[in-house]
Amino acid sequence: DAKTTQPNSMESNEEEPVHLPCNHSTISGTDYIHWYRQLPSQGPEYVIHGLTSNVNNRMASLAIAEDRKSSTLILHRATLRDAAVYYCILRDLRNSGNTPLVFGKGTRLSVIA
Amino acid sequence: KAGVTQTPRYLIKTRGQQVTLSCSPISGHRSVSWYQQTPGQGLQFLFEYFSETQRNKGNFPGRFSGRQFSNSRSEMNVSTLELGDSALYLCASSRTSGSYYEQYFGPGTRLTVT
Numbered sequence: 001d002a003k004t005t006q007p008n009s010m011e012s013n014e015e016e017p018v019h020l021p022c023n024h025s026t027i028s029g030t031d032y033i034h035w036y037r038q039l040p041s042q043g044p045e046y047v048i049h050g051l052t053s054n055v056n057n058r059m060a061s062l063a064i065a066e067d068r069k070s071s072t073l074i075l076h077r078a079t080l081r082d083a084a085v086y087y088c089i090l091r092d093l094r095n096s097g098n099t100p101l102v103f104g105k106g107t108r109l110s111v112i113a
Numbered sequence: 114k115a116g117v118t119q120t121p122r123y124l125i126k127t128r129g130q131q132v133t134l135s136c137s138p139i140s141g142h143r144s145v146s147w148y149q150q151t152p153g154q155g156l157q158f159l160f161e162y163f164s165e166t167q168r169n170k171g172n173f174p175g176r177f178s179g180r181q182f183s184n185s186r187s188e189m190n191v192s193t194l195e196l197g198d199s200a201l202y203l204c205a206s207s208r209t210s211g212s213y214y215e216q217y218f219g220p221g222t223r224l225t226v227t
Contacts, residue, residue: 043218
């Protein structure tokens with residue numbers, strides 16, 4: 001799987017938007033971009049995924065660069081509950097099986113009240 | 114809809130023993146994956162089961178094994194436990210097997226080997 005690069009940590013004020021970047025310069029045309037997050041003392045939680053177009057759901061938005069070499073997870077209004085480690089993961093759609101989630105170090109997001 | 118459940122939540126074992134962990138996926142989900150999380154290595158993939166068949170396997174020794182039952186519930190077994198097996202073991206289920214589908218994780222089983 002292609003690798004991703006994320007900042008180790010970021011900080012945000014509560015109720016402010018947060019933009020979490022991810023670089024994936026070696027992404028292939030069949031790689032989906034997935035985001036998961038892990039809250040303290042919990043298992044990872046699916047956030048969002050996309051291929052080429054920007055995606056929105058109730059949790060977040062995913063903005064994908066036109067060349068697909070980078071993407072940004074956007075939390076529109078950070079809350080204390082959003083403090084977590086955020087993982088950007090590439091998954092190859094060509095595999096008929098379930099490509100395992102390959103977790104890097106992720107970005108630790110701190111939210112300040 | 115009930116989430117992924119894992120039992121037990123906490124377990125303490127002694128070196129050399131074996132352990133079996135259980136995972137019940139979300140109703141209707143047929144794929145179950147297992148991951149190990151340690152402070153040093155982070156989250157690492159163990160294996161995936163779909164329709165009672167192992168579809169994918171990570172780079173772990175043969176002491177780690179698993180199986181899936183016809184109702185999609187899954188178990189993983191670790192034999193001859195070592196201190197380094199102390200970790201949080203996470204189970205994740207997805208609707209089917211395929212990289213498009215998101216995975217839903219359980220709370221994990223915290224295994225401590227003494």
